[in-house]
Amino acid sequence: MITYNLTNDDRRRLIEAAQQVRSKAYVPYSHYQVGAALLTPSGKIFTGCNVENSSYGATICAERTAVVKAVSEGEQDFVAGVIITENGGSPCGICRQVMFEFAPDMTIILVEGSGKILYEGVLHEMLLLGFGPDKLRK
Ligand code: THU
Numbered sequence: 001m002i003t004y005n006l007t008n009d010d011r012r013r014l015i016e017a018a019q020q021v022r023s024k025a026y027v028p029y030s031h032y033q034v035g036a037a038l039l040t041p042s043g044k045i046f047t048g049c050n051v052e053n054s055s056y057g058a059t060i061c062a063e064r065t066a067v068v069k070a071v072s073e074g075e076q077d078f079v080a081g082v083i084i085t086e087n088g089g090s091p092c093g094i095c096r097q098v099m100f101e102f103a104p105d106m107t108i109i110l111v112e113g114s115g116k117i118l119y120e121g122v123l124h125e126m127l128l129l130g131f132g133p134d135k136l137r138k
Helices: 008-022 062-072 093-102
Strands: 035-039 045-049 080-085 107-112 117-122
Touching: 008 035, 008 045, 008 080, 008 107, 035 062, 045 062, 062 080, 062 093
Parallel strands: 080 107
Antiparallel strands: 035 045, 035 080, 107 117
């Protein structure tokens, strides 16, 4: 993996994008809005919000919305991601796994509603010994 030095401008752009998409969250059940923004190595940003469902298990988290949008547009590599919630909530296990598939070394930044960064770390440290595609390759 090529080391990517995240700049404060990247952080600012990601936080702005995540804040914007968070307002689109469809959350009539939990009322917990989540916004995610993923940065690709070329500087492109993909965003996603959580979309709940009356059949609760059909809900998709913000992080997975963003990953699915990116992959379906042909982008499979991410250098960083911002997740914004009212209180700095961190990605669930399923979202960690889905992001790990594509970018175990990406930086994860947790941000609270005001825009304040509460945590910045590396995904593979948030999903220790994570299962990845290398285990299935011959
Ligand atoms: N949620 C996310 O969008 N991302 C996570 O990683 C954790 C949970 C959403 C799902 C649901 O709409 C709401 O937050 C409460 O669980």
